[in-house]
Amino acid sequence: AQTVTQSQPEMSVQEAETVTLSCTYDTSESDYYLFWYKQPPSRQMILVIRQEAYKQQNATENRFSVNFQKAAKSFSLKISDSQLGDAAMYFCAYVRPGIEKLVFGKGTKLTVNP
Amino acid sequence: EPEVTQTPSHQVTQMGQEVILRCVPISNHLYFYWYRQILGQKVEFLVSFYNNEISEKSEIFDDQFSVERPDGSNFTLKIRSTKLEDSAMYFCASRGQVDQETQYFGPGTRLLVL
Numbered sequence: 377a378q379t380v381t382q383s384q385p386e387m388s389v390q391e392a393e394t395v396t397l398s399c400t401y402d403t404s405e406s407d408y409y410l411f412w413y414k415q416p417p418s419r420q421m422i423l424v425i426r427q428e429a430y431k432q433q434n435a436t437e438n439r440f441s442v443n444f445q446k447a448a449k450s451f452s453l454k455i456s457d458s459q460l461g462d463a464a465m466y467f468c469a470y471v472r473p474g475i476e477k478l479v480f481g482k483g484t485k486l487t488v489n490p
Numbered sequence: 491e492p493e494v495t496q497t498p499s500h501q502v503t504q505m506g507q508e509v510i511l512r513c514v515p516i517s518n519h520l521y522f523y524w525y526r527q528i529l530g531q532k533v534e535f536l537v538s539f540y541n542n543e544i545s546e547k548s549e550i551f552d553d554q555f556s557v558e559r560p561d562g563s564n565f566t567l568k569i570r571s572t573k574l575e576d577s578a579m580y581f582c583a584s585r586g587q588v589d590q591e592t593q594y595f596g597p598g599t600r601l602l603v604l
Contacts, residue, residue: 409591419579421533421595467533471591476523476538476546478583478593483532 378403380470382481389458390489396443397453397484399468406430408472410444410451415465415483424466427451455486463488492516494596496582502602503572511567511599513582521585522565523593524557526550526578533581539565572603 379402389395401410412424427435427444434442439459443452455462468481495514503509515522524536537547539557556568565584569576579600583593 411592413595418597419527419600420597421581421583423592423594426592469533471593473591476521476540477535477548478523478525478533479535480533 378405378470378472378479380468380479380481382466382468382484384484385482386485386487388487388489389455391458391460393458394454394456395458395486397455397466397468397486399451399453399481401449401451401468401470401479403449403470403472405472408470410442411469411471411478412440412442412451412453413467413469413480414462415467416461416463421467425453458488460488460490462486494582494584494594496580496596496599498599499597500600500602502604505574505603506571509569509572509601511569511580511582511601513565513567513584513596514563515565515582515584516586516594517563519584519586519594521545521587521593522557522559523583523585524567525581525583525595527581527598528575528578536567569601572601574603577601577603 408429410427414422425437439456465483467483469478497512522539527533537551538545579598581598582596585593
């Protein structure tokens, strides 16, 4: 079964600094998708960024980028120029095409200090 | 920008009562999902729904749970006889056919069973 591991229960960063959140996953498949979702205190799940496993190029969305290392099964999220509004739980998730369920990690709580 | 909506935002019920959680997926989406998140824990898959039938369900989704798409817009989750351990945040999600497996989440319904 696929598993997703987030080894950092909590992280903190100073406003305007850069932080990297770690995620590893276990799969024997070659075709899959990876996601980072943000869950602020309101508890809504907001898509941050996604990566297709067949693409070698790392995905980027404004201040958010990933470091996707397929061989190492690693998918870290880098947040540049951190803002107070980035404070949230961040969940890494995995899905296989045709298999409907997203598999989530346990999450990393990010605190942004002013 | 289209979004998934859920009602109610909060629901308090007595153990043994039936509850229906409602979701309106994004209008042109064809795949629908329910997830739950017990406080402090990871998000767990419950069920996926496509073409008016369940396509996959987890072990959590037992006979007490059912899903329905009663009309062209709503997607509901029914819990027939609630238990204390059903207290959780319930998220609806939807996905389009050409969306690279990306599921978009609603804001959630916080269910408290007393």
